[in-house]
Structures are given as structure tokens and as C-alpha cells.
Amino acid sequence: MPAPESLASPGFADLVPLLRAAGCVFAEDEAQVLLSEACGAAELYEWVERRISGEPLEWIVGWAEFCGLRIAVDQGVFVPRRRTELLVSQAASLLREVVGAADLPASGTLVDLCCGSGAVGVAVVSHGSVGELHSADIDPIAVECARRNLAAVGGHVHQGDLYAALPARLKKQVQLIVVNAPYVPTAVLPTMPPEARIHEPPRCLDGGADGLNLHRRVIREAPEWLDANGYLVIETSERQAAGTAALMAAAGLAARIVHSEELDGTVVVGSPQCW
Numbered sequence: 001m002p003a004p005e006s007l008a009s010p011g012f013a014d015l016v017p018l019l020r021a022a023g024c025v026f027a028e029d030e031a032q033v034l035l036s037e038a039c040g041a042a043e044l045y046e047w048v049e050r051r052i053s054g055e056p057l058e059w060i061v062g063w064a065e066f067c068g069l070r071i072a073v074d075q076g077v078f079v080p081r082r083r084t085e086l087l088v089s090q091a092a093s094l095l096r097e098v099v100g101a102a103d104l105p106a107s108g109t110l111v112d113l114c115c116g117s118g119a120v121g122v123a124v125v126s127h128g129s130v131g132e133l134h135s136a137d138i139d140p141i142a143v144e145c146a147r148r149n150l151a152a153v154g155g156h157v158h159q160g161d162l163y164a165a166l167p168a169r170l171k172k173q174v175q176l177i178v179v180n181a182p183y184v185p186t187a188v189l190p191t192m193p194p195e196a197r198i199h200e201p202p203r204c205l206d207g208g209a210d211g212l213n214l215h216r217r218v219i220r221e222a223p224e225w226l227d228a229n230g231y232l233v234i235e236t237s238e239r240q241a242a243g244t245a246a247l248m249a250a251a252g253l254a255a256r257i258v259h260s261e262e263l264d265g266t267v268v269v270g271s272p273q274c275w
């Protein structure tokens with residue numbers, strides 16, 4: 001949308017058809033966000049042009065709504081998805097259960113691996129029962145973004161490859177490990193929507209040939225970090241859930257698949273105990 005010389009601000013009725021024609025499914029909602037967040041006509045024109053070219057709305061305005069919270073999302077950082085709200089609700093209720101059963105003083109240790117913006121950890125903390133939050137990612141841009149988001153809730157953010165990022169003192173001390181690691185099979189990447197395919201970096205999405213490369217590594221090492229009553233909760237796809245659960249069983253974890261039709265989300269919960 002090239003800016004006209006007069007720079008009169010476009011209105012809702014101008015933006016909706018433009019966004020819809022560019023393939024934005026929620027054109028009305030997006031128009032509302034762009035109009036309310038842009039500082040003046042010049043910025044609005046620039047933002048609309050970026051959005052029409054397929055850049056995620058959340059990178060343009062700098063935040064995403066997730067679990068009713070406003071999470072800062074920098075350019076290049078994975079945009080938290082609505083389906084991941086299932087990971088949060090499962091994690092929050094398991095953590096309450098572990099903390100209650102062990103009679104811990106309303107606190108437990110939560111690790112959010114592959115944290116991206118840090119959205120998952122921050123959202124679980126907002127449900128209560130978290131004493132210590134450790135979030136980690138391999139990508140320095142994501143780590144910087146997560147630091148800003150976690151500042152409000154007082155967690156620690158580490159940079160590195162999976163568990164190698166964590167302080168060794170957490171071994172056998174973690175009540176809950178939550179993970180939304182890349183799980184898209186490499187061959188499926190070219191079929192993803194343009195926001196993901198063109199704009200989001202492959203390290204956020206690519207799970208290797210069967211999509212389970214990261215799950216394999218996360219699950220293999222989880223028993224070293226979980227306390228005896230702890231849980232590992234991993235987001236996966238409906239199609240890959242049986243594969244993720246089988247990896248947990250092979251690592252000696254009892255596994256349970258949870259699916260939400262409403263959120264179109266699937267997680268696998270693993271525990272060193274039997275269900």
C-alpha cells in the first residue's frame with residue numbers, strides 16, 4: 001500500500017479488503033490492531049505494506065496475545081501460537097498437583113526449554129505455583145526477547161543447546177519441564193503458510209526427517225533433570241503424538257497423550273511414575 005502524498009490515514013473500511021486480499025484470515029481483527037497501534041499515518045502505511053508482504057502481524061506491532069497476556073515478540077523470534085495454550089493449561093494443573101502433593105510452599109521449579117519469546121513459562125507463572133522459572137533457547141535473539149518478557153515475573157533465561165544451557169544444580173530438582181521444540185518434518189516445511197515458511201527461521205520449525213529429532217534429545221535427558229514426582233510436557237502434532245509417546249516409553253517415562261479439538265493442540269505428558 002504506497003503512501004499517498006497527502007498521507008491521510010486509511011480507515012478500517014480501507015484496510016479490511018486489502019488485508020483480506022493478501023490472505024489474512026482475520027482481516028477485521030488485524031485491521032483493528034494495526035489502527036490502534038500505529039503512531040500516525042506514515043507508520044500505518046509502512047505496517048500495512050509489511051503485513052501485505054506476509055510479515056507476521058506480531059513482529060510488526062512487537063507483541064502477541066497469548067493466554068490473555070501481551071508477550072513481546074521481536075523480529076526473528078517464533079510467534080507463540082494459540083494451540084500452545086494447551087501446553088500451558090496442562091503444565092499449570094500438573095504443577096499445582098505436584099506442589100500440592102509434595103506439600104512444597106506453593107512453589108515448584110519450572111523449566112521451559114526451546115522458550116523462544118518465553119511465552120509459555122510466563123503464562124504458566126501467571127497461573128501460580130511456580131517458585132523458580134528457568135527458560136532457555138539456543139538463539140540469542142530469542143534469549144534477549146525472553147529476558148524482557150521474564151523480567152516481569154522474575155525468572156532466569158539461559159542461552160544454549162537444550163539442557164546444556166541450564167545450571168547443573170537443577171539436576172533431579174525440576175518439578176516440570178515444558179517444551180515446544182521444533183517438530184515439523186523437514187519435507188513439510190515448504191507447505192506451511194507464508195508467514196512461517198518465508199519469515200520464521202527454520203531453526204524454529206524444522207524437526208528433522210520425522211519431526212522428532214528434538215523430542216528424541218529432550219526425552220532422553222529428561223530423567224536426569226526431573227525430580228521423582230516431576231513431569232515432562234511436550235507439544236507435538238496429532239499425527240506425531242504416538243511417536244513422541246513411544247520415545248517417552250523408551251526412556252522409562254509413563255506417557256499420556258492429551259488433545260484439544262478447540263485449540264487444535266496436542267501434548268504428550270511424561271512422568272517417571274506410573275499413571
Ligand SMILES: C[S@@+](CC[C@H](N)C(=O)[O-])C[C@H]1O[C@@H](n2cnc3c(N)ncnc32)[C@H](O)[C@@H]1O
Pocket residue numbers: 078079080081084113114115116117118119120136137138139142160161162179180181182183203204205
Ligand atoms: C517452535 S519455537 C517455540 C518457541 C516457544 N516455546 C513458543 O511456544 O512460543 C522453537 C524454539 O526452539 C529453539 N531451538 C531450536 N533448536 C534448539 C536447541 N537445540 N536448543 C534450544 N533451543 C532450540 C528455537 O530457537 C525456537 O525459539
